[in-house]
Amino acid sequence: MINRRWSAFLIAVGLWTWLIWPRFGLAIWNDERSFAAGSPTAFLWIHALLIGASLAIGTTVGVLGITAWRRSVKTAPAEH
Numbered sequence: 551m552i553n554r555r556w557s558a559f560l561i562a563v564g565l566w567t568w569l570i571w572p573r574f575g576l577a578i579w580n581d582e583r584s585f586a587a588g589s590p591t592a593f594l595w596i597h598a599l600l601i602g603a604s605l606a607i608g609t610t611v612g613v614l615g616i617t618a619w620r621r622s623v624k625t626a627p628a629e630h
Contacts, residue, residue, distance in 0.1 A: 557619040564612015567604060575601045 552560075578584055578601070584594035 551621065551625070552615075552618040554619060554622050557615045557622060560611050560615025561619065562615075564608050564615060567608025567612070571601050571604050571608070 575598070578594060578597040581593070584591060584597075
């Protein structure tokens with residue numbers, strides 16, 4: 551079982567991913583190398599793939615952290 555400290559870390563990684571990658575996506579979208587004659591370039595497609603994969607991984611890690619956090623609350627020993 552994952553303890554609460556690791557659960558919090560996983561949740562933080564998931565949040566960090568969603569804070570950073572969308573901003574990076576906007577920077578890539580606005581980069582002059584992303585479009586040639588109005589069409590998306592390989593530069594844009596590769597970065598879109600990397601951003602999508604990173605968001606999927608970050609979401610999964612965050613969900614695992616939330617799940618572990620909730621389970622740690624349910625299985626915490628009762629106070630006497």
